Amino acid sequence: MTELDPGARRAILESCDALREESVRLLERLVRCPSTLGNEASALNEMARIYEGLGLAPQRVPVEVEKLRAHPGFSPPLVSYDGRDNVVAVHRPRSATGRSLVLQGHVDVVPEGAADEWTTPPYEPAIRNGRMYGRGAGDMKAGIISYVTAFRALKEAGLQPAAEVQMHAVIEEECSGNGALACMVAMPPCQAAIIPEPGPGLPAMYSAEVGVVWAFVTVTGRPAHVRDKQAGVNAIEAAMAIWSRFEAYEREMNRAEHIHASFRGVNHPVNVNLGTFDGGEWNSSVATRARLGLRVGVMVGNSADRVRADIERIVDAARDDAALKGAKVTVEFRGFHADPCVFDMEAPIVKLAMRSYAEVTGGDLRQYPATGLTDGRFFQLYQGTPVACFGPDAQEIHGIDESVGLDSMHDITRSIALTMAEWCGVEALS
Ligand SMILES: [Zn+2]
Missing domain, CATH: 3.30.70.360 (Alpha-Beta Plaits)
Incomplete structure (x- = not known):
């Protein structure tokens, strides 16, 4: 693997900084979509527009129950999948010299609970003391915007990944995982996956999950x-x-x-x-x-x-x-x-992501055995694809006044940008 050229590295990080405000506006747009179970359409449409904005052609990936039923990762559905197709976009390089990568995130959110207990309404994003409040802000719309902004930062720096990069925006992480499974099965396997799920109130790398x-x-x-x-x-x-x-x-x-x-x-x-x-x-x-x-x-x-x-x-x-x-x-x-899952903390993508995070922030990602789950299990258990599951500092996820730290989100954006550039390699923008 060739080290990323210091000039390119600096240009990518500068682009991340320049895109910071815009990424906060994008996150607001996504948090405004009340994407609870069965109501994900507005968030999925938003993701399609965001992918188009990256110059990619979004494609819809339906959850086809009959195709997936025999898969060991399949969960029995709760509601119909009509009108709820996942959204995937694929970047293809001019010449693929690096390693391919999936950037994955779920658009679904859990119900807001007692909306009258929220300081500000759950689907009206509000920024207070450097944190954005809103249902799904932390879990995990900030993570999605981080990976999107990271990709965009490479382009703003006149570069693009020199390997295939797939972006998956999926439904039902919070109740079945069938959205993630459908996309994983529909797309060719990549050499690693990054899922920017939030840590336990601090930035963390998932080491295992129940x-x-x-x-x-x-x-x-x-x-x-x-x-x-x-x-x-x-x-x-x-x-x-x-x-x-x-x-x-x-x-x-x-x-x-x-x-x-x-x-x-x-x-x-x-x-x-x-x-x-x-x-x-x-x-x-x-x-x-x-x-x-x-x-x-x-x-x-x-x-x-x-x-x-x-x-x-x-x-x-x-x-x-x-x-x-x-x-x-x-x-x-x-x-x-x-099924539960242990992530490989020695996997090159995990080590690279940890190193990028340390470089960007001067701090370390805490290893996090999670008592909740993510879509990471699909890639790890059923495809053997190593997963780096790490994301911003989020608080009160699934609770009242859920929030994400915007500095932390920016750190994750910059970490993903460097990780992607080094994992995939870069080529000049055509
Ligand atoms: Zn989540």
Whole structure:
């Protein structure tokens, strides 16, 4: 590998600086798109326009369930994929002398939660004290704008990558990963991937991530007027008894002997979350039906298949529980069926990204074993493509007043620009 010429390096970093304000404006545009599940179209269209602005031709990559169903990374869908095609753009060099690269990011965001608790509305980006606030600002629209700006910075410096660079803007990172999987399968493999997901409140390089299984447990009791309460079976009470079994499972899974070495020192890495709950019909009726929406973490060394079997076993055992008084219980698996993953910290792309970050900032990226997941697992597990998953300092992701540090975002932009230039090599802009 030839070292990047110092003049080119300086020119690229200067271009990043010159593009900084524009990158903040781009991020605002993307944060204004309320791209929750099923509503990603505006963000995807925005990405298509952004890719066009780089001189690339965006192409749409649909999630085709029948094509992907047999893939080990596939998760059972939650909603239809109509009108939600991912957006991909590909840069091809005049002569490919360097190593190819995927720049990947998800446009979907989790729901804003209690919007009235936000200091400023979640889809009206606001900058306070050097941070941009808004749902998705940190997770991970800033990362997407960083990679886009990094590519643009090379061009502004009169250069372009001397290798194929694919950019993937995908849906459903937050619930299945099927957007990432569809794009990975549709495109030729590259030699490395960069995914600028945010770190845990500080810039970090993902060293490992848990897997996740989603399950929906539906409990059907027996309705009765409350005056005959004893004659009924309350579905909500039965559902809470089932939930307590999952709490016991969570305690068990976090016992030291179940924790993989890559998560040593991480407090409570396997989280089981009761994220949604519906139940009951009327304050004066014994509840007929209740539904628990669960997210169950999967430790490295365990598998999504085994955790799914654990969930079925827990539900089976609950059926025999006298406390449920014969309530009917069913379980359904939709959304994440994701295996855990360890990233290769010795991979050349990871080392190069760490070095670029250190050069740009004078600081180091902390290695981060994540108790949540990213799309990085697809490239690592199913394609053997090394992944550098690192991004800006984000706070309150999935919470109220989510934000991203704009200095940190700029650091990530500059790091990706140098990493791309050195990984792919550069050629003069035609
Ligand atoms: Zn994310």
